[in-house]
Amino acid sequence: MSVKPPRFREEPAFKRFMKSLGRSLKGSLREVWSYTTGKAGLTLLAIFIFFAILALILLPPDYKYIWNQPKYWQDHPQLAPPEWVRALGYQNAKHEVYTYTKPVSIKSDSFTIYEYIARYKLDVYDYPQDIVVKLYGIKVPRMGSTTLPVLLRVHLKRPDGLELEVIDTTLYLPENATIAYVKEPLMLSVDRNLVVTQFSSMYLNKGIQANFITTAAVTYLFAKLSVDEEGNVRTTPLKGYYTVTLELYYPKVVNITNPASQVSIVVVGDCFGLMGTDDRGRDIAQALLYGFPVALAVGFVTAVASTLIGLFVGAISAYYGGLVDEFLQRLIDVMGNIPLLPFLILLVDITPVEYRLQVIMLVLTLFYWGGLAIVVRSMTLSIKEEPYVEAAKAIGASNARILLRHIIPQIVPYAVASLVFSVPGAILSEAGLSVLGLEHGWPTWGKVLAAARLAGRYDAWWWIIPPGLLLALTSLTFVLLGMAIETIVEPRLRTR
């Protein structure tokens, strides 16, 4: 071994500390991979990070806002299981979206009529939940400086030949409608009263008094109807092809070739997407995807912050001793006696909603460092007595240098193990508080579960199982990683 010449211009202590931290992390990673638990943990972690990045790319930045706005979810079925349950033989009506960029046909009458036609096949014994039309960038007919109204009609032709008006309305579009309805479309759903009126008069013409209920209007649209003596309406699903026709009536004086940049006819089914929807029609798959970056951020920030505090407080407490030590130890003692969860709930409850997630992270950070600090303190106490620390002191090294260069690097592996073990804590706490009913506005896994609990829908399996599984998998990931790291830093735990 060659003797290094004395260097006079040294790198700053902090930079060197970070470098050594980086080196030991890299070394640990390689070592962790050599264990089965480590391999499993690292693989799971990589998957988690992949989904977190995917969420950041796929979901819009204002997703938190969108999630809480009912209007964005009007064209989704409510409380619908995933689409793939149909493959298992479940009788759930298909959810279909028909999108057009130009009308299917244009008729000329006393109006110019733009038609959009969709054919929907009902192939199971179930009723779709709604029919919704969405119009993007709708053109405003103008005569001079005044805007003219547009007539919008939707009718449904059933397999049994019956034709029903579903929507019949006059749109008084504002001046800026074309631009205003680009991001958020003009959305209309089945006019329940209109449907019920038609059915009632149809039966009255046959001389039958029947009690049609407004809330069940969509069911009647897709059903074979029968009326019993008391006038109650019985329904059975009517299978077959349905034709939905959307007509836009523009005044003839106006010359428009394409009335809207995009038109969608949505037959809102009884199943949706990969993971179904909740009671407000929100796509659970999206919320769960969004939950990845939030969970990882909450877990990591809390774990890193509390580990750093624990590491430094523990080392300083042992290194300086005396009053500093006494004060810090008593502080840890008192904090250890505080009932954490009740305290956390109290603190979160008195915080305004928009800061609650941050408060959860802050409080957990403040409570988590104590345990590590005690371990670090006892380790530092023994390292402090090592000859090389004495030697460093003798050549006049500063306290900061000894701590950063000689003591802390030795404890870092333990701190990393502790860090990894403490990541799920904050994620689970957040989820728990959400399930309890503490709002914080962010769509997280816990919030999805909370919505199920508050709605009292334990029976919606697609709603309660996936978020919990993700929470469990997150914990498992870090437990596995932690176990691998622990085995490395604590050789006595090795099986062989």
Add this chain to the structure above:
Amino acid sequence: MVRLGVGTVLVRRAIALTVALVVVVILTAVILGASGYDVKIWQALIHEQLRAYQMQLQRSNVPPAKVKQLVSEYKERLIKLYGLDKPWYERFWPLVSNTLTFNLGISESYDVADVAGVPYPVRVGDAIMRCLPRTIVMITIAQLICAAAALYVGPFIAYRRGTMFDRAIVSYSALTNAIPVWWLGMILIFFLSYRAGIFPTDFRSVVAYINNFWKNPLMNLVQIFYYASLPIITIVIAFLGSWFYTVRAMVLRVVREDFVIVAKAKGLPERYIASKHVLRAAAPPVVTNVILSLAASLSGYIITESVFNWPGMGTLYWVAIRAADLPTILGLTYAFTLVYILARFILEVLYIFLDPRVRYR
């Protein structure tokens, strides 16, 4: 190091724990007071009372000018009555000192009375005494089952370290450690209550059977068992793994000590080593674990209880927070901390018997 007598050590610990207890209660009060948590509630209450008063005056044809004067006088009286004219630290001081002297006061909340299952208004002490047995029936019993199983099986696995059985137990504990207990509760309610119909879906009804227990002990016991079994099963499944793992680790640490190896080398029978050497040395951490877990169980599991809609200590605390019911919040925080601190003190005393090193410290 200075040698301290056992008595001195205990007195010092007692003082430290008492200080911690007082600090926790004061801290809670400071958080509640400094954040203006209660002021909003009081102001809403005063607003409500003033409106009622004004309506009453108007109905009895008091001239409008007089009404205004009377209302503002009444408002001042109310503000003084609720102590809102004083800064928060003066308002909270009596509350803190009353709490510390077990004078927990009366709950102002209908919801708290509802959870306790008694007519409004309810004394905070009564509410706690009503909810405590329900938490014991659900959580403490579950923890006792776990502890008993772990104490029986834990050392057994420690001796068979590395075998398939040991690996299975370790995997099970890693798995259940990852599953949040409240989520397991939701899932079990879904499968066993809704799908299979074995257990009830509404657990709140257990109140009637616990409150009227002595009218027909045998029938009520059966009913309580019917309601409590699913929560107990949930907690046992969720915590058994970590219990096994902890006890196993504690025994393992001792099994590798030199004195055990020496005992083996001397040719002492395994059974003798297990009972005289290993168990004796592993006792302090195991006992610590058991006592602290049981103490913690008395405070209830706030989230799990709310999932099961179980009217125990956790639910009581949650409802008190929702209703901003200061006496109950403070009283429960005090009770939670007191139980924990008492448990820690009991441990200090037990250590004298369990760990000879304490005696000669």
